Amino acid sequence: MNHAYGSAPEGVxxxxxxxxxxRDVFAARAQRLRDLAGRVEALSDFLAFMAQVAQAQQAALEQGCRPGSPNPRHSPWRWSMEWLP
Known part of the structure; x- marks a missing residue:
C-alpha cells in the first residue's frame, strides 16, 4: 500500500x-560496570549503583523470575497461583 508517507507492508x-x-549476561555486565566504576571517578557512584542493579537482575534471572510475572512475595495484593507453571 502506497500513500503520502511511504509504503506499508500488506498481509500478515x-x-x-x-x-x-x-545465563550470565547480567553478571558480566555487573562486573564490567564495577571495573568502570574504579576507573572513571566522575561516574563511580552511578556506575557502582548500576552494577548493583545488574547484579539484582542476575539474581532474579537465576531464581527463575520471568518478565511480566507477578511476584506475590513483594505485593500487597493477594495473587492467584494459577499463573505458576
Missing part, C-alpha cells in the same frame, strides 16, 4: 525473532 507478516539473554 512473521514476527521478528526474539533472542533471550545468556
Amino acid at each position: 507478516m512473521d514476527p521478528p525473532a526474539v533472542l533471550l539473554p545468556g
Whole structure:
C-alpha cells in the first residue's frame, strides 16, 4: 500500500525473532560496570549503583523470575497461583 508517507507492508507478516539473554549476561555486565566504576571517578557512584542493579537482575534471572510475572512475595495484593507453571 502506497500513500503520502511511504509504503506499508500488506498481509500478515512473521514476527521478528526474539533472542533471550545468556545465563550470565547480567553478571558480566555487573562486573564490567564495577571495573568502570574504579576507573572513571566522575561516574563511580552511578556506575557502582548500576552494577548493583545488574547484579539484582542476575539474581532474579537465576531464581527463575520471568518478565511480566507477578511476584506475590513483594505485593500487597493477594495473587492467584494459577499463573505458576
